[in-house]
Amino acid sequence: MGYCPNTPDDIRDMLAAIGAASVEELFAPIPAELRAKSFDLPPGMSELELMRLMREKAASCGADVTPFIGGGIYDHFIPAAVDHLASRAEFYTAYTPYQPECAQGTLQALYEYQTTICRLTGLEASNASLYDGGTAVAEAALMSLRITDRHKVILDGSVNPLHREIVTGYLHGLSAQAVDVAPDGCVSDLARLMASIDDETAAVIVQSPNFFGSVQDFRELAQKAHDHEALLIVSCYPIAMGLVASPGEMGADIAVGEGQSLGNHLSFGGPYFGFIATRKRFIRNLPGRIVGETIDHQGRRGFVLTLQAREQHIKRHKATSNICSNQSLCALRGLIFCASLGMKGFEDLARLNYDKAQYAKSVLGAVRGVDLLNCGATFNEFTLALPKDAAEVVQRLLDKGIAAGVPLGQYYPGMERALVVTVTEKRTKDEIDRLAALLEEVLWS
Amino acid sequence: MGYCPNTPDDIRDMLAAIGAASVEELFAPIPAELRAKSFDLPPGMSELELMRLMREKAASCGADVTPFIGGGIYDHFIPAAVDHLASRAEFYTAYTPYQPECAQGTLQALYEYQTTICRLTGLEASNASLYDGGTAVAEAALMSLRITDRHKVILDGSVNPLHREIVTGYLHGLSAQAVDVAPDGCVSDLARLMASIDDETAAVIVQSPNFFGSVQDFRELAQKAHDHEALLIVSCYPIAMGLVASPGEMGADIAVGEGQSLGNHLSFGGPYFGFIATRKRFIRNLPGRIVGETIDHQGRRGFVLTLQAREQHIKRHKATSNICSNQSLCALRGLIFCASLGMKGFEDLARLNYDKAQYAKSVLGAVRGVDLLNCGATFNEFTLALPKDAAEVVQRLLDKGIAAGVPLGQYYPGMERALVVTVTEKRTKDEIDRLAALLEEVLWS
Amino acid sequence: MELIFEKSVSGRTGVRVPLSDVPNAAPLPDELRRREPVRLPEVAELDLVRHYTNLSRRNFSVDTNFYPLGSCTMKYNTKVTENAGALFASCHPMVALLPGGDKLVQGPLSIVYELERQLAEITGMEEVTTQPLAGAHGEMTGIMVIAAYHKARGDEKRKYVIVPDSSHGTNPASAAMAGYEIVTVPTAPYGDMDLDLFRQAMNDEVAAVMLTCPNTLGLFNPHIAEICAIAHEGGALTYYDGANLNAILGKVRPGDVGFDVIHVNLHKTFGTPHGGGGPGSGPIGVRGDLVRFLPTPRVVRREDGSYAVEDHPEGIGRVSDFFGNFAIMARAYAYITMLGREGLVEVSEQAVLNANYIMARLKEEYDLPFDQTCMHECVFSASRQVQNGVHAIDVAKYLIDRGFHPPTVYFPLNVKEAIMIEPTETESKQTMDAFIEVMLEAARLAKEDPERLHEAPVTTPVGRLDETRAARMQQVCCE
């Protein structure tokens, strides 16, 4: 017996009420020739044995490696309260708040989440979450096509290559054009980006900080895009928003990003959440669910899913997106994370990331033969030029329990000796110093 | 700043309302000469640093040792639901249910707990928990003094020596007499116990299964005690109650025990809980809190703390005990554990313990030079006679990552070569076989 | 209840940020710096905890209420699988993509691999990818695979995808996202997609047919093999929406029937919690000759038994950043492993039994448009109650007052005043009996005291909310 509660007596009584002789009889509508030809799975096990198995697997999950890696996903501190609150059963065992009267918990939390995203990004309207950072960039691209009724998107080469691949796939199906503009070293080639914009352009997509860690000023780019009635889409790293000018400040029309760093565990790739925010006038073009404020007949404030006419369950193939299940619980974690730090704490956290990365720059840049690639200003990532193949160096350092960074060769042919190093607030000075020492050792001994 | 929420503005406003110039002024009632001469503690740290420190400490806590040890505390399976439910904030951040209308959660749960303890022990009235197994035996002894108005307690030597030490301490203060009766090998010396009972005897205290693992029939002992208007107190191991005759069936007047094995983590010694149950006619002599059923003015069923006239906050020095804070949350875990297994599951679990221990007996008893001490019937513990000093053997096996058992020499002089081995349902056949192999190796190579 | 922002007090701090052990760095250039701090709420940890604890208490959920939300499979998710999923919290996915990194993450890679094998066996497909992050994402991925297949064959003319009118809205939306135009086929009086109309709609410009089976009426379509044959004959591929897979575990495998692509909702069928609307997870399975089009990367098992991450050069590329919603997948893997073969078969048998029981008990009082044995869910209509001015929504709101989450209402679209009930296998007869009592009570009240139903709910923190106002105001964040 599995986890089904009904006893043989229950089953007998239920069959009698149905008027069926057996449970098997209920499957009579399935023609015999359609029956499963195989169902070859092992027998089940109890909780105790299951956890024994799962713990074995978790023992080999790389959790003991010191991560100086990012690539969109960051090893940040998560306050204990986040886990405690997000694991309230009333949150995680509920579904989409279709019945608002008995879902005000989820709805108000999502409204607060939307507010948080608007404030982080400096924009006016957020939805209730998307899948992840990569699909968020893709959804933003599609959104720009809808808004402008154009078919060309300019994609900066310093946007996360994993995200670019997803965007390309999404655009491909719609026969829209993605124009790639290669970066200039570690920074966006703003001149070429601007030169690429024309009256066919739906949007320019950039990232801040970019995949190499650089932070740039996109105000002029925004102006140029707007001159052509194109949109500026900025993918941003939310923790950086404590210190770095927001997409809104930069003139972006749509801001997106990977929300993982806001209180979501690394979890080998997910679940995380994507966020998207835009100007209020584009709200009807947002994909996914949106929570809005309203009142009941007694004038009490309440929250509901709103503007559902955009969505697939109403609009079907004319919807702004196919998204249905989103990443609510991860968005809730993001909200609680932000609220637990607060205005000051969030800024302090960003500064700590910045300070630690600047320290790491100085220490790693001082390793014999290692140069900093000129990336301009950076936040908590930066790119090193090594005197040897970065992939080899990383592999040798992995054997010493340290993930030294992401080697760029696999994403940027020609950059085989470049290494993007990430330093979050969780990396201690000792760990940074140790990385420098080991790097020296691996390079020269 | 620590974890206090008030801002400088709040503090200023509050001081104004109070009419004080400073917070320090509020401490003016404390004469200067009484002020602290030192308060030499290090500065605080953040969550991140704290958890780093605590994880370091937890890395050296013996959790990787395979435990074949008990001594009253057992490594049992805990269903995942127990942690999830007992960590509901409404349970663990509440206090004693003094205001029953807003504490029906705790009160009903404790009523269910009391019912569970009554059913486990085969008795009629339980309190809402005591501190632990040892103090529960002591409280039962004191209870027998109150009921009989006598001053002598007969204490079987096969009762857990840690518990006996506590009982002796409690009785000592009250100038009551504890008569120790040495066990006959691994079993209670029933004849001597019976012979010790006289008309001065308040109670006889035995344990089932006893410290050596043996299970005995106490019916005749109960009869003899009752003939002298003395009580029989049985300390029992709750998991064994799935298979072994209950204290009630054996004729006990008071049953007590250590509740840890019911869903409470090992946690280096606590918190656990002690339980106590008795016949209904002795209910007013129970120590500690008791929850009772009642109704409100609309006839709705509800639960309250009852018979409080026994307790220290009412009766002060004439109370049945000084206990105030008990181990509610641990008792709740015990309740949820029992309910999650249910009638059948609880019996199956007990049988599994029994079967595994019987298997271990056969395998370990077959190790060259090792004998089973004649313990009669056992549940999930048994005593081996080794050909060498058991303490040495245990120490050598500890180095191999296995806690082979509790050597008896430190508790029973003369039994230096005896070893009590515990086998719960969590020990696998492979682990048992490995213990046998390693024992052979340690003894002979 | 106030918003967390409304509880903010200037200068109040919550969780402490770690202290710095490095020197302060020179600031960012002015033009790159944020002008003002992010206006996040300034609350103490206690404020935070009390706020979200109390907010959570304003939700119905599976752990607190029976939640027979049709088409959502709101089954109970065991706590042990929740714990299993949490074991991998500290595992950085990028490690797997580093040179030599795969050997450090053998545990999670084995779960990806084994889960894909389990799902392949369960669905009768050749290979599975766990990359899609939700059901709709799986649908889109599946249609992208189908598009790649046609393209690889040089078959460029196909621009239509056929869906029945009873399908989930995600089906047409996903196909549209993948660049197709939609042809909708109506439901026949017997409750399934009209076979004749489907035949008429098929032509050599159709790329795929998307079906949900059992369909959204909870009915098993006995013609699915025939539909597959017709589609294949026309050169189209067939897509199986696995939303309702919970009904047929071990009974039917879409791959055996002739479907080419399937997605499964781990959060519906395989016991992972719904999280207030997500995260889900929507792996897709494909038949043999579509395997090469699956997204990159793939987790493979080497001959020595170890696992590796490989590029999949002919595939459609990446549809999400890494391997999917891994912690959700780990829960599903744990669920499948714990239940095993017998347990999974029991899931479907009991889910179907429970649905038929509710159907049998309620059909005297509620119209049953398709009165036949149902699978895991049954669809009533409140049309009889409408005669007294009581609509499906009124019954739904009354259920809230009585402690039950309402069924899905007004879906599927092809049933007027639809009330779609899916009890799932994890609910007992006793719970269903209590629900049935209240449903019958609602039917009685519809006749005797319809106002009671119109006023519901009265036990919730807010009554029925003005949705029109919300749409008009577009107040989606606080100032």
Added chain:
Amino acid sequence: MELIFEKSVSGRTGVRVPLSDVPNAAPLPDELRRREPVRLPEVAELDLVRHYTNLSRRNFSVDTNFYPLGSCTMKYNTKVTENAGALFASCHPMVALLPGGDKLVQGPLSIVYELERQLAEITGMEEVTTQPLAGAHGEMTGIMVIAAYHKARGDEKRKYVIVPDSSHGTNPASAAMAGYEIVTVPTAPYGDMDLDLFRQAMNDEVAAVMLTCPNTLGLFNPHIAEICAIAHEGGALTYYDGANLNAILGKVRPGDVGFDVIHVNLHKTFGTPHGGGGPGSGPIGVRGDLVRFLPTPRVVRREDGSYAVEDHPEGIGRVSDFFGNFAIMARAYAYITMLGREGLVEVSEQAVLNANYIMARLKEEYDLPFDQTCMHECVFSASRQVQNGVHAIDVAKYLIDRGFHPPTVYFPLNVKEAIMIEPTETESKQTMDAFIEVMLEAARLAKEDPERLHEAPVTTPVGRLDETRAARMQQVCCE
């Protein structure tokens, strides 16, 4: 709500028991076997989870409500300390007592040792033992230590322990458990134990004087040094009940003042949750020449920095099985370590500020028997309200309806209609203002509409319960 036993259905199973990998053994002899299985509830895991989740929702708690329960120090407990305490779940205490076992449990042993050092510094005592499992258990242990001290000196005549009439009931009860007779000294008009009456009560048969300071009126007794001196002069020792230690961290150390023994409640002062009534933890600290009487075993630090468990042969023996409620101690250790010196001082300062603020704001409407600066709590009397037939209990019940846990009422016994309010340092001015509003509202209602208060609470699952009936019925378990 039904009892879990009432939800039981014969034959239903919950969590699966592990399968056996060993042969079935021959059964126990008949006379040793249980006759019938234990009648535990037969429920599915979902039933279990829904039952206890919903049951939990019938509680007020710190995480959901302001809980100003005087004398209980219901402060907010941070979640990180909760996590810290859970890290040692799999650590078997018996390992520490095995030969050579101490080296495997250095982590937890270091916590026992360091926590004892922290508490010694905080209280100004020489050494501390963490063995006592709650405050009252600490009191008894402390009195046992005092008894051992007198006995070791051959001073066998002392048979009395003096307590003030305002003391917690545990003080006299604990002393009685340790074999002493109790002498109660009344409170003087100035709110503290009457010094003259105390002097009269002192003689060479007194073993100890037990004091709570600040006392249960929330007042600091400026005569404590004098009391200690008088006691010591008479050969008695002084016991400091640390229940109210939260008021004086870093301000006063009982050891400095002259107290010989102290217990501290980790669950009050040091940030561990109260668990619905327990577990607590009640370490005691003693002055130098009492150290040898502390219970066995002791955790010691060897010269090489490692920790060991040692017998303590002159001690009073064991008062609990191992080292105390360790997981609670670990939380307290984490709390003290996280807050540090400044944080702990701030605790007391803010706790005292908060209490004085509430006192100042309410004293216009509620009688304040001792109108002077209070420490961490303040005690009002509802005697003014009694003139309108409204008692302390009515105010308390009305607070429940308004979402606040009531203060302690009818304690201390030396104040009629006592209302004892302890906000603690973790509550904000805003929360207290909301509470104050409702308290003032209750005072207004007492004059204008006393019936409203008599009827309260009306928002809870049950109204006021018939306690007399409960005591008469003695229904303490279900059949």
